[in-house]
Amino acid sequence: xxxxxxxxxxxxxxxxxxxxxxxxxxxxxxxxxxxxxxxxxxxxxxxxxxxxxxxxxxxxxxxxxxxxxxxxxxxxxxxxxxxxxxxxxxxxxxxxxxxxxxxxxxxxxxxxxxxxxxxxxxxxxxxxxxxxxxxxxxxxxxxxxxxxxxxxxxxxxxxxxxxxxxxxxxxxxxxxxxxxxxxxxxxxxxxxxxxxxxxxxxxxxxxxxxxxxxxxxxxxxxxxxxxxxxxxxxxxxxxxxxxxxxxxxxxxxxxxxxxxxxxxxxxxxxxxxxxxxxxxxxxxxxxxxxxxxxxxxxxxxxxxxxxxxxxxxxxxxxxxxxxxxxxxxxxxxxxxxxxxxxxxxxxxxxxxxxxxxxxxxxxxxxxxxxxxxxxxxxxxxxxxxxxxxxxxxxxxxxxxxxxxxxxxxxxxxxxxxxxxxxxxxxxxxxxxxxxxxxxxxxxxxxxxxxxxxxxxxxxxxxxxxxxxxxxxxxxxxx
Numbered sequence: 001x002x003x004x005x006x007x008x009x010x011x012x013x014x015x016x017x018x019x020x021x022x023x024x025x026x027x028x029x030x031x032x033x034x035x036x037x038x039x040x041x042x043x044x045x046x047x048x049x050x051x052x053x054x055x056x057x058x059x060x061x062x063x064x065x066x067x068x069x070x071x072x073x074x075x076x077x078x079x080x081x082x083x084x085x086x087x088x089x090x091x092x093x094x095x096x097x098x099x100x101x102x103x104x105x106x107x108x109x110x111x112x113x114x115x116x117x118x119x120x121x122x123x124x125x126x127x128x129x130x131x132x133x134x135x136x137x138x139x140x141x142x143x144x145x146x147x148x149x150x151x152x153x154x155x156x157x158x159x160x161x162x163x164x165x166x167x168x169x170x171x172x173x174x175x176x177x178x179x180x181x182x183x184x185x186x187x188x189x190x191x192x193x194x195x196x197x198x199x200x201x202x203x204x205x206x207x208x209x210x211x212x213x214x215x216x217x218x219x220x221x222x223x224x225x226x227x228x229x230x231x232x233x234x235x236x237x238x239x240x241x242x243x244x245x246x247x248x249x250x251x252x253x254x255x256x257x258x259x260x261x262x263x264x265x266x267x268x269x270x271x272x273x274x275x276x277x278x279x280x281x282x283x284x285x286x287x288x289x290x291x292x293x294x295x296x297x298x299x300x301x302x303x304x305x306x307x308x309x310x311x312x313x314x315x316x317x318x319x320x321x322x323x324x325x326x327x328x329x330x331x332x333x334x335x336x337x338x339x340x341x342x343x344x345x346x347x348x349x350x351x352x353x354x355x356x357x358x359x360x361x362x363x364x365x366x367x368x369x370x371x372x373x374x375x376x377x378x379x380x381x382x383x384x385x386x387x388x389x390x391x392x393x394x395x396x397x398x399x400x401x402x403x404x405x406x407x408x409x410x411x412x413x414x415x416x417x418x419x420x421x422x423x424x425x426x427x428x429x430x431x432x433x434x435x436x437x438x439x440x441x442x443x444x445x446x447x448x449x450x451x452x453x454x455x456x457x458x459x460x461x462x463x464x465x466x467x468x469x470x471x472x473x474x475x476x477x478x
């Protein structure tokens with residue numbers, strides 16, 4: 001096209017360069033990526049914590065912070081304090097473990113310890129020194145500055161135990177982790193030992209396991225125990241020795257005279273004597289276990305040990321079989337317990353299986369045994385009416401849902417079953433335990449902590465422990 005004068009005009013075309021828009025897009029993408037990386041880095045960055053020690057003990061930057069054996073942080077730096085009297089160890093605690101940095105938390109440098117009463121930290125011989133932490137109370141406030149421990153603590157102490165104070169004129173055989181024994185059985189240990197505030201005596205902090213705290217009464221007596229006993233008489237020198245472990249470790253022995261005193265609370269003080277009195281050793285007080293967990297005035301049941309015996313043919317070979325467990329005599333003379341203890345055994349030859357208990361042997365018959373799923377009731381036997389401590393019928397109930405309970409047998413301490421470790425499954429409660437309950441507790445009575453009622457029995461299904469709850473039919477048949 002030309003202009004009116006007939007002179008042709010040049011046509012100018014403007015084109016946008018495609019790479020210009022791409023540069024802007026790339027810039028925006030880089031900004032987004034940088035922001036994402038910054039946010040990610042800020043999220044994974046550790047919580048800074050400073051721990052003051054008197055001595056660094058070989059700890060260095062790059063060493064790991066561990067809790068329950070897993071890495072939860074890293075040592076960033078180790079520096080002398082401004083006063084040159086302390087060492088400041090700065091640690092980045094992983095954000096996932098930020099709850100470890102709170103009031104009451106304890107930090108220490110883990111290193112190998114090999115003693116008669118304690119062996120720990122051997123992994124540091126190969127893996128090197130590392131830091132360790134024990135968290136404070138769950139509801140404690142966050143904290144960033146700590147004073148480190150020069151020696152490792154004794155670790156988590158089980159809930160429900162009893163802490164006491166033991167006083168002695170000199171340290172003698174006291175030491176950290178030294179056992180505290182009752183009738184030769186370990187019921188606790190010494191947590192720490194030090195001088196009293198006035199330096200007049202030695203004080204040891206002792207911890208009694210939850211299942212044995214009922215043994216400690218206001219009149220309990222403690223003494224040093226070496227595991228060796230020498231006596232000189234007309235027949236010459238007499239030496240009595242216990243196990244090698246007792247001789248090597250020594251320990252603290254205790255006894256409760258008869259009649260036993262009242263239960264004690266945490267912090268009760270006791271004197272450690274050089275030797276026991278004869279009346280302490282001969283005393284046999286009745287100390288009911290775990291009753292402190294029940295409402296006042298209630299007692300635990302006394303199950304009876306039974307054996308079910310039968311003959312069974314396997315691959316043409318006749319074998320004698322036996323199953324052991326516990327059942328509970330009821331007030332009306334009946335027996336209540338697992339069906340595999342109180343019902344006739346289906347595999348028995350000629351349909352004959354026998355129940356042995358309390359010195360008697362009776363034939364298990366279907367007309368005397370009422371099976372209730374995993375439980376069974378065996379009808380009244382004349383021999384049972386002479387048994388003491390039969391369980392009252394008004395302390396039996398069918399539970400609505402899992403609750404805190406005790407597993408009770410005649411021997412040994414009751415096992416505490418927390419409701420948090422139980423899951424309802426029809427008429428059973430599944431038990432979630434780190435350490436499985438062995439078959440020695442088969443038929444153990446399940447007693448509710450809330451009111452001391454019988455709510456079930458411990459049964460086994462293919463080697464797995466379950467709680468079979470008491471059905472309503474047991475209550476209606478009373």
